[in-house]
Amino acid sequence: METFWDIIDNLRDYKHVANFQRFCGVETYDLDETVNGHDLDNAGTVNSNHCECNSNKEINGSVQHSNGTNSADHVKHRNGLKNGFKNGITNPKGHEQRLAYKINNKLVHHMFEFGASLGSEMFYLIFFPFMIWNVDSRLTRHMLLIWYPLMYFGQFLKDWIKWPRPGAPAVRLEGKRFEMEYGMPSTHTIVGTCIPFTLLVLTSKYYEYPFILGLIVALLWTLLVACSRVYLGMHTVLDCIAGISLTALALPWMLNVVEYVEYLQVTNPYAPFVSFLIPLLACIYYPKPKVWSITRGDTSNIVSIGACCVLSAWLNYQLGWMTETPKHSTPQPLPGITFDWMYYSLIRTVVGVSALGASRIVTKKIFLKLVCTCAGVETDDITKQRELGLEVPVRWLTIGGLAVSTAFTAPICFSYLGINREGYYYEVGL
Incomplete structure (x- = not known):
């Protein structure tokens, strides 16, 4: 049986947020893997084959430092594929997972x-x-x-x-x-x-x-x-x-x-x-x-x-x-x-x-x-x-x-x- 603090930690888990976003039609892409795999072109855009989406589909992103302020290190966009920004929070090693997202259900989003x-x-x-x-x-x-x-x-x-x-x-x-x-x-x-x-x-x-x-x-x-x-x-x-x-x-x-x-x-x-x-x-x-x-x-x-x-x-x-x-x-x-x-x-x-x-x-x-x-x-x-x-x-x-x-x-x-x-x-x- 879960203790009170286990329940608190579970409800605080970011995975629940991500799962609800995916349920509502938000697709995410890991840009760290894209960069490491050399699928990011010179303009900083995501290769459409890696993301399994064509160049007309828009990907958005967000940036966050550990203190809650915005970063200026934006990944540039080209061919309709927009920036995948850093979205980690606190990481003692200074590494933050890079994510991009695409909204599939505009009605739910609005x-x-x-x-x-x-x-x-x-x-x-x-x-x-x-x-x-x-x-x-x-x-x-x-x-x-x-x-x-x-x-x-x-x-x-x-x-x-x-x-x-x-x-x-x-x-x-x-x-x-x-x-x-x-x-x-x-x-x-x-x-x-x-x-x-x-x-x-x-x-x-x-x-x-x-x-x-x-x-x-x-x-x-x-x-x-x-x-x-x-x-x-x-x-x-x-x-x-x-x-x-x-x-x-x-x-x-x-x-x-x-x-x-x-x-x-x-x-x-x-x-x-x-x-x-x-x-x-x-x-x-x-x-x-x-x-x-x-x-x-x-x-x-x-x-x-x-x-x-x-x-x-x-x-x-x-x-x-x-x-x-x-x-x-x-x-x-x-x-x-x-x-x-x-x-x-x-x-x-x-x-x-x-x-x-x-x-x-x-x-x-x-x-x-x-x-x-x-x-x-x-x-x-x-x-x-x-x-x-x-x-x-x-x-x-x-x-x-x-x-x-x-x-x-x-x-x-x-x-x-x-x-x-x-x-x-x-x-x-x-």
């Missing part, structure tokens, strides 16, 4: 790319504004107050545990950006579990609808995100189980108190000393890893979104614009999806998200210049910026500013244009 996008910055930029502008801002704040502390803790664990991303025989099919951080636990599965199940529990309190249908949707959502992380080679099975388990343990008690916490953070005059200052300090004093990774900056993005959306609601309330309206004591029928709702939701979403996207591009450059000037650092000196941790103030000013625009500025503009949702300024209260 499905899992979509699953991975459910935990991306673009998803946050669209999903949370849509919920605030078109559905229920109070419900969205509840969700944010559960989401961002869980994500902070998950990101913190990554840099504390320091387990690398999967390596050979698995390959990484996602952008190199995500290779620059550790893998345990999977924060994608944290958000992929937290958001659907928080929505399920909270909406079932407020509205009448078939609970079993919502449960099925939540389970499929979580399963899609978890499988996408394994398929893309970003996490082991154990990483995903850990992310789901962490969320499952925390959700019950967080859901039990979130309504009261949100109410105090919106209505108490001194709430920002807790709701804003503590999250900001948590990012400033986030443990600095020996080797720079994207984790600290991404954590600042996440925390600033949650804290600044709540701060915006507090500001609306303190200005007297937001009126306290107690929730119904019993669940209400789901509001009908009318043509007017779809029409105005579409306008608010397209106009609002477009404005947020443009604002992000512009303000990022402005705030980067401002922060670097204050710190006495050149804007092109990336190494020094990382050493000083300047990504934290830049992210808070940029992404936090977008959150304030979403929950404070945009509704003012929508009201001026006559397209604001009627109930927006009445969504506070126990």
Whole structure:
């Protein structure tokens, strides 16, 4: 009988990732054997006879050092056969197995790319504004107050545990950006579990609808995100189980108190000393890893979104614009999806998200210049910026500013244009 640690080691095995990738149509090729067998031509391409594929079939690859950073030693490509990069993780002898891959099932690949996008910055930029502008801002704040502390803790664990991303025989099919951080636990599965199940529990309190249908949707959502992380080679099975388990343990008690916490953070005059200052300090004093990774900056993005959306609601309330309206004591029928709702939701979403996207591009450059000037650092000196941790103030000013625009500025503009949702300024209260 396997011991607990044997089970842990088994679930952490990269072979399971590779097996799932092969099951989903990913073919891999060992380029070390190709090089040793002199089947690599002068341009660095794989001989098509060795790979048993013709020159029109595309092979991709990924690179990883032991510290999680990208290598510049790319194998050049020619005749449609692309680079087979190093994909090992930690090897004391300095040798890393060289793998190339080919995707045979594009439909499955795109499905899992979509699953991975459910935990991306673009998803946050669209999903949370849509919920605030078109559905229920109070419900969205509840969700944010559960989401961002869980994500902070998950990101913190990554840099504390320091387990690398999967390596050979698995390959990484996602952008190199995500290779620059550790893998345990999977924060994608944290958000992929937290958001659907928080929505399920909270909406079932407020509205009448078939609970079993919502449960099925939540389970499929979580399963899609978890499988996408394994398929893309970003996490082991154990990483995903850990992310789901962490969320499952925390959700019950967080859901039990979130309504009261949100109410105090919106209505108490001194709430920002807790709701804003503590999250900001948590990012400033986030443990600095020996080797720079994207984790600290991404954590600042996440925390600033949650804290600044709540701060915006507090500001609306303190200005007297937001009126306290107690929730119904019993669940209400789901509001009908009318043509007017779809029409105005579409306008608010397209106009609002477009404005947020443009604002992000512009303000990022402005705030980067401002922060670097204050710190006495050149804007092109990336190494020094990382050493000083300047990504934290830049992210808070940029992404936090977008959150304030979403929950404070945009509704003012929508009201001026006559397209604001009627109930927006009445969504506070126990």
